[in-house]
Amino acid sequence: MVVTAKPLRQKIREASWNQAQVEEASILIVLVADLMAWEKEPARYWKDAPKPVQDYLVPAINQYYNDKPQVQRDEAMRSCGMAAMNLMLVAKSMGYDTCPMDGFDFDKVAKLLNLPDDHTPAMFVCVGKAIKEAMPRGGQLTINEVAIRNQFK
Ligand SMILES: Cc1cc2nc3c(=O)[nH]c(=O)nc-3n(C[C@H](O)[C@H](O)[C@H](O)COP(=O)(O)O)c2cc1C
Known part of the structure; x- marks a missing residue:
């Protein structure tokens, strides 16, 4: 969702610990994230695929997500994370700066945006021109801590 209405932006700021x-x-x-996207005419998601692919994947969607709220949420959050990263990379390539954010009250923002019950905010991406350098990084972990080769020991 792109929020352009100024009074709404002000209210969302208040619900975001006043971050400018x-x-x-x-x-x-x-x-x-639309947590129930998987059950909303899922044939739409594969309409351009070859028929055998549609026949295999469309029924599989129900099997994969039905009655599995954690899987539904994981998928929705994963998708939003990937979309957010793409937005950030494209914005940067166009000369803009971005700030990914989860520092906001999710329930308040959901109310302010009038979200349906089966939707939840995942994160914000603010896009613009930075007026100052980002703060120094808070604490980078070593490569050995974040990249595991083959298996945990
Ligand atoms: C999950 C997540 C949530 C964040 N939430 C906020 C936020 O609420 N406000 C903010 O100014 N920056 C937020 N940031 C951005 C960080 O403060 C920081 O600028 C950014 O992560 C720096 O990049 P780095 O993580 O690669 O060091 C968030 C970053 C992440 C990954």
Whole structure:
């Protein structure tokens, strides 16, 4: 969702611990997950695939997600994370800066955006021109701690 209405941006800022970029950045994008997307005419998601692929995958969607709220949520969050990263990379390639954010009250933001019950905010990406350098990184872990070869020991 792209939030352009100024009074709404101000209210979302209040629900985001008053972080200025929420109101002041050129664009506020709220990545919103539809947790039940898997059951909403799922044939749409494969309509351009070859028929045998459609016949295999469309029924598989129900099997994969039905009655599995954790899987539904994982998928929705994974998708929003990937979309957010793409937005950040594209914005950067166009000469803009971004701030990924989860520092906001999810329930309040959901209310302010009038989200349906089966939707949840995942994160924000603010896009604009930075007015100062980002703060120094808080604490980089060593490569050995974050990249595991083959198996945990
Ligand atoms: C999950 C997540 C949530 C974040 N939430 C906020 C936020 O609410 N406000 C903010 O100014 N920056 C937020 N940031 C951005 C960080 O403060 C920081 O600028 C950014 O992560 C720096 O990049 P690095 O993680 O690669 O060091 C968040 C970053 C991540 C990964």
